[in-house]
Amino acid sequence: MKILLNGELTQTRAKTLAELCTNLGHGLDKIATARNGDFVPVTERAKTLISEDDQIEIVAPRQGG
Amino acid sequence: MMLEFYGIGISSRLLIGTALYPSPQILSDAVVASGSKLVTVSVRREAARARAGQGFWELIKQLDVHVLPNTAGCKTVKEAVTTAQMARELFETDWIKLEVIANDDTLQPEVFGLVEAARILNEDGFKVFPYMTEDLGVAEKLVGAGCEVLMPWGAPIGSGQGLANPSAMKTMRAYFPDIPLVVDAGIGAPSHAAFAMEMGYDAILLNTAIAKAGDPVKMGRAFAQAIDAGRLAYESGLMEPRDMASPSTPVAGTPFFNIDSA
Numbered sequence: 044m045k046i047l048l049n050g051e052l053t054q055t056r057a058k059t060l061a062e063l064c065t066n067l068g069h070g071l072d073k074i075a076t077a078r079n080g081d082f083v084p085v086t087e088r089a090k091t092l093i094s095e096d097d098q099i100e101i102v103a104p105r106q107g108g
Numbered sequence: 109m110m111l112e113f114y115g116i117g118i119s120s121r122l123l124i125g126t127a128l129y130p131s132p133q134i135l136s137d138a139v140v141a142s143g144s145k146l147v148t149v150s151v152r153r154e155a156a157r158a159r160a161g162q163g164f165w166e167l168i169k170q171l172d173v174h175v176l177p178n179t180a181g182c183k184t185v186k187e188a189v190t191t192a193q194m195a196r197e198l199f200e201t202d203w204i205k206l207e208v209i210a211n212d213d214t215l216q217p218e219v220f221g222l223v224e225a226a227r228i229l230n231e232d233g234f235k236v237f238p239y240m241t242e243d244l245g246v247a248e249k250l251v252g253a254g255c256e257v258l259m260p261w262g263a264p265i266g267s268g269q270g271l272a273n274p275s276a277m278k279t280m281r282a283y284f285p286d287i288p289l290v291v292d293a294g295i296g297a298p299s300h301a302a303f304a305m306e307m308g309y310d311a312i313l314l315n316t317a318i319a320k321a322g323d324p325v326k327m328g329r330a331f332a333q334a335i336d337a338g339r340l341a342y343e344s345g346l347m348e349p350r351d352m353a354s355p356s357t358p359v360a361g362t363p364f365f366n367i368d369s370a
Contacts, residue, residue: 103161107150
């Protein structure tokens with residue numbers, strides 16, 4: 044199915060947000076996630092199902108002012 | 109007395125942004141040289157397998173300073189709240205520098221959204237550091253929404269203009285004697301920082317002026333000294349300016365002075 048991952052159209056077979064993160068190679072990374080504009084805590088990722096056209100954000104620590 | 113934010117003592121009044129440095133090593137050296145104990149950070153999209161954020165996280169941990177994540181670039185309450193929630197999990201802190209931006213050219217705070225987001229986040233257990241204008245009405249609303257720190261802008265972010273509205277900044281200090289006030293953004297030179305500190309501001313948050321200096325490490329030290337000097341001056345009590353001269357050397361006993369010829 045296609046989703047909008049960090050603003051880009053992406054094809055995925057992942058069923059859950061946790062699976063998507065693993066497939067992307069973020070297994071042990073320091074990341075945080077949101078689905079359709081709502082924060083998804085790390086503890087909820089495995090329970091969070093992904094649907095067609097979902098907007099997923101995966102973020103990490105970065106420099107800031 | 110030591111600076112405190114939400115009951116946590118911070119031993120330096122210089123707060124530094126971590127962006128725009130020529131290299132991670134120079135960032136790290138500048139923070140150490142400046143003596144800053146609080147740095148701001150952000151959350152940004154992480155590309156698959158790029159792992160850009162992971163190295164930065166390691167660097168920040170090694171600095172062993174307090175971390176204040178921001179919501180830079182957010183334009184709506186919803187974006188700011190979700191970004192804050194992601195930042196809380198990532199950086200393991202309930203501190204958040206809340207930015208809701210109104211305009212791309214001025215990067216001025218969108219104060220209506222700011223107040224609403226501050227209320228939502230404070231109710232959710234965050235300790236909110238709002239990036240705001242120097243408007244007293246907005247400040248009162250933010251305090252009413254639970255903010256125990258206020259961070260008025262000195263001038264637009266990255267502009268280096270110093271305090272664009274010193275009179276309003278003075279008024280704000282007088283109006284909120286007991287709330288920690290931080291000048292956030294617009295500081296370009298150590299003299300700007302010293303000026304704000306002489307007014308009684310509690311701390312200075314800046315990024316570009318150090319990061320974009322020819323020698324960021326040395327500039328970090330320059331800001332630290334200016335901020336210390338400004339604070340000492342404020343605590344010492346500055347003299348009041350006057351219109352006319354007033355001799356500092358005693359007039360009595362001036363040689364060649366003759367009352368009859370005066």
